[in-house]
Amino acid sequence: MGGTEHLGVRREGATLVLTLNRPEAKNALSLPMLVGLYDGWLEADADDGIRSVVLTGAGGTFCAGMDLKALAGKGMEGEQYRDRLKADPDLHWKAMLRHHRPRKPVIAAVEGYCVAGGTEILQGTDIRVAAASATFGLFEVRRGLFPIGGSTVRLPRQIARTHALEMLLTGRPYTAEEAARIGLVGRVVPDGTALDAALDIAERVNACGPLAVEAVKASVYETAEMTETDGLAAELKRGWPIFDTADAKEGARAFAEKRPPQYRRE
Structure with a gap:
């Protein structure tokens, strides 16, 4: 440090x-x-x-x-x-x-x-x-x-x-x-x-999924000066891969099991 x-x-x-x-x-x-x-x-x-x-x-x-x-x-x-x-x-x-x-x-x-x-x-x-x-x-x-x-x-x-x-x-x-x-x-x-x-x-x-948080932040800044059409396309490019992560599956599983999620950046 x-x-x-x-x-x-x-x-x-x-x-x-x-x-x-x-x-x-x-x-x-x-x-x-x-x-x-x-x-x-x-x-x-x-x-x-x-x-x-x-x-x-x-x-x-x-x-x-x-x-x-x-x-x-x-x-x-x-x-x-x-x-x-x-x-x-x-x-x-x-x-x-x-x-x-x-x-x-x-x-x-x-x-x-x-x-x-x-x-x-x-x-x-x-x-x-x-x-x-x-x-x-x-x-x-x-x-x-x-x-x-x-x-x-x-x-x-x-x-x-x-x-x-x-x-x-x-x-x-x-x-x-x-x-x-x-x-x-x-x-x-x-x-x-x-x-x-x-x-x-x-x-x-x-407490949120770190991969999701970082992708959301990146998308907000990346699309800020794009047209709406280009921005929505860029959002899909960044957002869809998040659904395939182990963290996304853990988030859904934790919700169903009524417990805090344990995210691993995977």
């Missing part, structure tokens, strides 16, 4: 919990954090014992975005990781889920600030839980910057264009209630309970 000084990694049963851990800087993105994140996504992909991932932040904050001091040329912590970035210049985009999509479901548990790069990473997650006092927004234009983590492409595909453009072009903060109303997050819970709620969702995901 990996992790760095700015990214905590732990297991909760079949769930891998990744914690952005730089609370003194509101979990602003750093090189150690990005390296740890990418390694976490790779670990989740490689380990069949992991069925879901929960992404959260330490110290009551999710992520306040890029370290602007580093961007201004004042240096970024974690120089020892520079060789990783040189070996893979795309590593930071993969870490932020811009150029990488884990095959396991990723559930975001948001407390406090989830702004700029935090909101951009959020768009790469699959299910999103927010604490009541959480704050969202893409502040880049207020600093004369561009939200290059994918937001001009992803956000209008995830929420109504008018809401996406207001968020992108005004750079204003959004409350958790507003974020839920426009569809950026799916659930708002009391402060301090976002992680527990995300872990509860993860546990429900983990």
Whole structure:
């Protein structure tokens, strides 16, 4: 199990919990954090014992975005990781889920600030839980910057264009209630309970057939930009093989026998 000084990694049963851990800087993105994140996504992909991932932040904050001091040329912590970035210049985009999509479901548990790069990473997650006092927004234009983590492409595909453009072009903060109303997050819970709620969702995901879960997630993203006809054809291509798996037979047998299923990824 990996992790760095700015990214905590732990297991909760079949769930891998990744914690952005730089609370003194509101979990602003750093090189150690990005390296740890990418390694976490790779670990989740490689380990069949992991069925879901929960992404959260330490110290009551999710992520306040890029370290602007580093961007201004004042240096970024974690120089020892520079060789990783040189070996893979795309590593930071993969870490932020811009150029990488884990095959396991990723559930975001948001407390406090989830702004700029935090909101951009959020768009790469699959299910999103927010604490009541959480704050969202893409502040880049207020600093004369561009939200290059994918937001001009992803956000209008995830929420109504008018809401996406207001968020992108005004750079204003959004409350958790507003974020839920426009569809950026799916659930708002009391402060301090976002992680527990995300872990509860993860546990429900983990109880399902893993081959089915991964195929369903893949189908949703694969067909998103297809015509309905092409999408339905692609869905059949992904879905039919699931019915021939031992897990599918176990699911039906467990239902008939009124017991929890024991899935084996077969």
